[in-house]
Amino acid sequence: MADLSRRRLFTRAAAVGAGVVSTGALVGTAPAVADRGTRGGSPPPFNPVTVQPGDTRYESFLRAHNTRFAGQPDRVTIAGSPNDVAEALGRAVGANRRVAIRSGGHCLENFTTTPDIKEIIELSQLKDVYFDEERKAFAFEPGAMVASTQGTLFKGWGVQIPSAGCSEVCLGGHILGGGYNFYSRIHGIAVDHLYAVEVVVVGADGQPRTIVATREANDPNRDLWWAHTGGGGGNFGVVTKYWLRTPGVDSTDPSRLLPRADNQRIRTMAWPWESMSQQDFTTLVRQYCQWFERNSAPGAQGVQVWASFSLSHKSAGVISLMAGVGKSVEGGEALLDGLFSAMTSGVRVQPSADSKYDLPWLDRDNWYWGAPGRQKDKTADLRKSYTDEQLGTIYRHLSDENFSDPGAQVNIAAIGGKINSVPKNATASVHRDSILRVYFTPGVWRDPAADDTYMSWVRNLYRDIYRNTGGVPVHNDINAGAYINYADNDLADPAWNTSGTPWHALYYGENYARLQQVKKRYDPRSVFRHALSVKPA
Ligand SMILES: Cc1cc2nc3c(=O)[nH]c(=O)nc-3n(C[C@H](O)[C@H](O)[C@H](O)COP(=O)(O)OP(=O)(O)OC[C@H]3O[C@@H](n4cnc5c(N)ncnc54)[C@H](O)[C@@H]3O)c2cc1C
Known part of the structure; x- marks a missing residue:
């Protein structure tokens, strides 16, 4: 393209x-038209x-x-x-x-x-x-x-x-x-x-x-x-x-003047649902998160490793991890392997797949996430690992036999590192102390009659994980709010957010007041508005 x-x-x-x-x-x-190109026949x-x-x-x-x-x-x-x-x-x-x-x-x-x-x-x-x-x-x-x-x-x-x-x-x-x-x-x-x-x-x-x-x-x-x-x-x-x-x-x-692109060394691993106990699941995910607790400080060598852990619904058959490191990173492959050995330590379930390969930069450029369809997705940031109780809740919903879609998953991707070297108020993006970003999806469906089934599954999962903080990721020692690019109108709905913390505090934290001032100055008629838009001061 x-x-x-x-x-x-x-x-x-x-x-x-x-x-x-x-x-x-x-x-x-x-x-001007003449500015559209330098070659004849532009x-x-x-x-x-x-x-x-x-x-x-x-x-x-x-x-x-x-x-x-x-x-x-x-x-x-x-x-x-x-x-x-x-x-x-x-x-x-x-x-x-x-x-x-x-x-x-x-x-x-x-x-x-x-x-x-x-x-x-x-x-x-x-x-x-x-x-x-x-x-x-x-x-x-x-x-x-x-x-x-x-x-x-x-x-x-x-x-x-x-x-x-x-x-x-x-x-x-x-x-x-x-x-x-x-x-x-x-x-x-x-x-x-x-x-x-x-x-x-x-x-x-x-x-x-x-x-x-x-x-x-x-x-x-x-x-x-x-x-x-x-x-x-x-x-x-x-x-x-x-x-x-x-x-x-x-x-x-x-x-x-922009970051250099680097070819990637990738490792993927999958674990089968059929032989995975709740204890194995909890240990795997907790140890994954804890590796990032230790390896996400700005400047740490471990930030060279990226990872995306797809905790797929049981109907997908497996949960799978994809992680990588730039090929130009000295000792990169050992760093990458360090993540896998730390997270699998003491875990009894054996991987059903484990592979390594090289990915030229341009190939990562073509990841296509699928055709349009009906969606209801959610997100939350983490400052450290979920508790074992929360991981047990995730296990229970992912192995729910009353719901089935191989696309349903809780995806935990690594962030932190360089992101966290920027002060919270230097940009409007306030998420400067998270280490993991969690994405919840029931999959993509086409039949409107299935709306309730899909939406209930992901809404109940989220509400249950965050039941101690009003059904949403209110900032505390574990939670760090939600990311506005993964917009979720439920955060502004008292039926799903019973925390007393407004939606804008979850998305923008302390930066919201300044955003409201900008709104008042540059959009005084509120021409630009939607369900989660900034309200003028
Ligand atoms: C499959 C999928 C994968 C994604 N992956 C990632 C990811 O890896 N990382 C990430 O950060 N985000 C990701 N996102 C979220 C994505 O970044 C946001 O949804 C983003 O807002 C989409 O921009 P858009 O222009 O495509 O969407 P649109 O629906 O066109 O726009 C989204 C919002 O921005 C407004 N907008 C669009 N263009 C302008 C403009 N020029 N000026 C002012 N306002 C404008 C719209 O009015 C709307 O409110 C993903 C989303 C999907 C669906």
């Missing part, structure tokens, strides 16, 4: 200085398209990746430039029509698919990735998919950004939520590299204007940049471009 011909080898439109680029109605920074720009009911294309935009939700927009504007975004936004606000922004459509909740949303501004055609010579930073349009982005960065410069494992997630929503992947233990999260963001906001007068906000200390819009370092999608305006460049690197060589 990545295509070097799309790489821009020249300077982009000059209208991108720090601060407000343009004020007033409908003025953006769309590149393709023309994508002109905006409006899709309305009655058009064959209309149905494809009613649902996003989670097909459990369907919207009823009057129109969908497929934008081809930031100007198109500003125009569509101005028109929708002027007509008092509720608007939502969609890039990759991978939101786990209904943020772009409620029936009261009357206009969708769709950004999937804004998908360029290139090195911006003027800013000395990599530029990313919001509709760029993770796989094509990583492919372009790797083929062009041998670099990468910490971004989702799913190849089809788009940077539009992804970076706004923080953006992490396996390599975040070594390189931090995506927003730790965010230099600037171009955003179309709507003022109190209802007029759109385009702002470029940077991390420079003297930028009058620095707070807007800060809100885009983990404040979550659909809150402040429409991002039409991100620029990333690792802070503190003094170089003009693009190949040094």
Whole structure:
């Protein structure tokens, strides 16, 4: 999918200085046609398209990746430039029509698919990735998919950004939520590299204007940049471009301005459910978590090892661990093996599979997580291992014979490391003392009649694990809240969150008050809102 011909080898439109680029109605920074390429016969720009009911294309935009939700927009504007975004936004606000922004459509909740949303501004055609010579930073349009982005960065410069494992997630929503992947233990999260963001906001007068906000200390819009370092999608305006460049690197060589990509040495192991006692399960998972308690401090050699432990439902037959280490890491394979020996020590169940192989970087770029379907997923961060009582609860739900789906799992992925070297308030992403991120899914299903079965399974599992803290991961010595990119509306529902701790404290902790101030300043009319949006101060 990545295509070097799309790489821009020249300077982009000059209208991108720090601060407000343009004020007033409908003025953006769309590149001129002549700026679309240097070769003869370059393709023309994508002109905006409006899709309305009655058009064959209309149905494809009613649902996003989670097909459990369907919207009823009057129109969908497929934008081809930031100007198109500003125009569509101005028109929708002027007509008092509720608007939502969609890039990759991978939101786990209904943020772009409620029936009261009357206009969708769709950004999937804004998908360029290139090195911006003027800013000395990599530029990313919001509709760029993770796989094509990583492919372009790797083929062009041998670099990468910490971004989702799913190849089809788009940077539009992804970076706004923080953006992490396996390599975040070594390189931090995506927003730790965010230099600037171009955003179309709507003022109190209802007029759109385009702002470029940077991390420079003297930028009058620095707070807007800060809100885009983990404040979550659909809150402040429409991002039409991100620029990333690792802070503190003094170089003009693009190949040094983002983390280097490394080929990987992988080890996988699986353990069969049929011979796994609760004691074995508990010991395996606890010892896995405890290895990361010992190996997740910023700068520790162990942060070179990443891991994803899929505690699949019994109907899958096995639980399985995938872990890896960069091939250039000295002693990396021994480190990797150290994890496996520590976690299996004293465990009686024997693995049914154990293999090692090399994975060239570009191959990891193509991980595809599957077609759209109905979903209800949940998440929580851990500062240390679950207790044996909590692990017993997980064992009980995973071996529940009344539910069956091989895709159902509790996935425990390693984070911490470099992520935790950043102060909590330096970015909007507050998760700076977690070591593990847990993802709960009942699998993906298609039949609406099965909604209750699937949703009850994952909701009851989560409620039971967190029964001592009101059904949700309220911060304490074990829990560290939840990650906004894995949005879960239940955290704002008193039926499922009985803790007395509001949803925003779980997602944003102490950073919420500042996000509210930014909201008040840059989105005074609350044009951008959804079930878990930041409320103005
Ligand atoms: C299969 C799968 C795997 C995932 N894996 C990971 C992972 O490994 N790591 C991780 O960190 N996250 C992961 N995620 C979560 C993902 O990062 C978020 O769901 C993200 O918000 C998706 O962005 P999107 O643009 O594809 O989605 P969308 O549904 O288009 O957008 C999500 C939210 O952001 C808003 N938004 C989108 N574009 C813009 C924009 N340009 N300006 C302003 N607001 C915008 C939308 O309005 C919406 O509120 C995964 C999600 C899925 C479904």
